[in-house]
Amino acid sequence: MAVGLGPLPTLHPVPGFELGIASAGIKRPGRKDVVVMRCAEGSTVAGVFTLNAFCAAPVILSKKRVLGPVRYFLTNTGNANAGTGEPGLAAAERTCAKLAELAGVDASAVLPFSTGVIGEPLPVEKIEAALGDALADLSDGNWAAAATGIMTTDTLPKGASRQFVHDGVTVTVTGISKGAGMIKPNMATMLGYIATDAKVAQGVLQDLLRDAANKSFNRITIDGDTSTNDCCMLVATGQAALPEVTQASGELFAALKQAVLEVSMEVAQAIVRDGEGATKFVTVQVNGGGTYQECLDVAYAVAHSPLIKTALFASDPNWGRILAAVGRAGVPQLDVSKIDVFLGDVCIASKGGRAATYTEGQGAAVMAREEIGIRIELGRGGCSETIWTTDLSHEYVKINAEYRT
Structure with missing residues (x-):
């Protein structure tokens, strides 16, 4: 796959x-x-x-x-x-x-x-x-x-x-x-x-x-x-x-x-x-961090979220899951009113809520792709980090459940 x-x-x-x-x-x-x-x-x-x-x-x-x-x-x-x-x-x-x-x-x-x-x-x-x-x-x-x-x-x-x-x-x-x-x-x-x-x-x-x-x-x-x-x-x-x-x-x-x-x-x-069971290749880019580490903390919180990974597998633009992951990443004194979140080039969230121009159809079109970009603008400083991850599919569970059999 x-x-x-x-x-x-x-x-x-x-x-x-x-x-x-x-x-x-x-x-x-x-x-x-x-x-x-x-x-x-x-x-x-x-x-x-x-x-x-x-x-x-x-x-x-x-x-x-x-x-x-x-x-x-x-x-x-x-x-x-x-x-x-x-x-x-x-x-x-x-x-x-x-x-x-x-x-x-x-x-x-x-x-x-x-x-x-x-x-x-x-x-x-x-x-x-x-x-x-x-x-x-x-x-x-x-x-x-x-x-x-x-x-x-x-x-x-x-x-x-x-x-x-x-x-x-x-x-x-x-x-x-x-x-x-x-x-x-x-x-x-x-x-x-x-x-x-x-x-x-x-x-x-x-x-x-x-x-x-x-x-x-x-x-x-x-x-x-x-x-x-x-x-x-x-x-x-x-x-x-x-x-x-x-x-x-x-x-x-x-x-x-x-x-x-x-x-x-x-x-x-x-x-x-070639991730086990992967159907999506996902780039998570975090810009505008106060430090490189807080950019990585946010990126990994998104990349490791089972809720986000399963939404990616389902091609479901459930953008609230991304906001939740960013919010729990542990960045101190995070001002959500300064954060913009993008799926591809589509702004899905801005100033603490759903972007005024966003439609479900726009998000669904991006999520249907095999290669997806999630970009998060923190608005805190000049640091940026990028990581790469996958979705979480039925096949991943099957491969690891049967690994020794």
């Missing part, structure tokens, strides 16, 4: 970054559910991770190892290895050790990632048995196959790619992500991997990823649930024949920052478009 999400675009290979896919049969025999990614020696790696206190064993391990040197990522689907305690941590270490043994690197150079059902033991033997095939499959052209390999309840793979030329040298940025439910990132996305062949100092790379995540992955929500397994990684392989980016300034940095942001935005919004 993905909204406006079609086939993958061209995903340009990134020199120095290879991907290999294999089947461990974790949930279903023959399912391609193990992905190995190899970073060229000397690559720098940055990561952002979930803030959920019950973070998964692979998150704990990857956070310890991200400063490197990092050579391999190991991802499995079908099992989150979360809520598994010390045995889960030992299982993650064991799979990393096996991959390190096969690849001839130190175990500390392998970062694990898992996604799937929480609370079940990681099937270590199945994963170990698939690692040889994944390594044999390594290729810099396997982005599309890897995008499919990391899917869980996703209906379509998600990826984006950008290239730009600096001093006659082509620089590539390519990324993939997965996620469709349990989405309110408190750092990044469910799983995301972005690579570039630029050479970037680790500190600059980390800041670049954090900034991109805050403008993309941290601005999407489907159901308000922050996962135990959220991770997003950015790799700079340094294979492009250009000087190292050592500070956040200059033409090369600016071009790279824009490309990373565009890729991050595209794959983050793809998660929303």
Whole structure:
């Protein structure tokens, strides 16, 4: 039911970054559910991770190892290895050790990632048995196959790619992500991997990823649930024949920052478009806030309201639900007489009540669209924030009610 999400675009290979896919049969025999990614020696790696206190064993391990040197990522689907305690941590270490043994690197150079059902033991033997095939499959052209390999309840793979030329040298940025439910990132996305062949100092790379995540992955929500397994990684392989980016300034940095942001935005919004049971892609924009945080508070109050989300699913312009959400967002001393609310370009509420020019037919016409904009003008200051979300359908309930069956 993905909204406006079609086939993958061209995903340009990134020199120095290879991907290999294999089947461990974790949930279903023959399912391609193990992905190995190899970073060229000397690559720098940055990561952002979930803030959920019950973070998964692979998150704990990857956070310890991200400063490197990092050579391999190991991802499995079908099992989150979360809520598994010390045995889960030992299982993650064991799979990393096996991959390190096969690849001839130190175990500390392998970062694990898992996604799937929480609370079940990681099937270590199945994963170990698939690692040889994944390594044999390594290729810099396997982005599309890897995008499919990391899917869980996703209906379509998600990826984006950008290239730009600096001093006659082509620089590539390519990324993939997965996620469709349990989405309110408190750092990044469910799983995301972005690579570039630029050479970037680790500190600059980390800041670049954090900034991109805050403008993309941290601005999407489907159901308000922050996962135990959220991770997003950015790799700079340094294979492009250009000087190292050592500070956040200059033409090369600016071009790279824009490309990373565009890729991050595209794959983050793809998660929303493929939200579990989604029939609408919804942009919630809040302008005129006194602070950025109060803009976000209002935006998330609207985006997380079950009443608004079900009205969106029904194409019902029940605008009173939006006013109620804005009013309970917790903005101090909110003057409702200064607030205007729009559906698309249609003003539905102004000065504390229904807009004089508004008609039910106007609202119904906007709500019937697959892509809907809700814009709220607070009239308090100069801050603005935008987030992206979905409606709430019967199918969302069905998917999550039957997730383990």
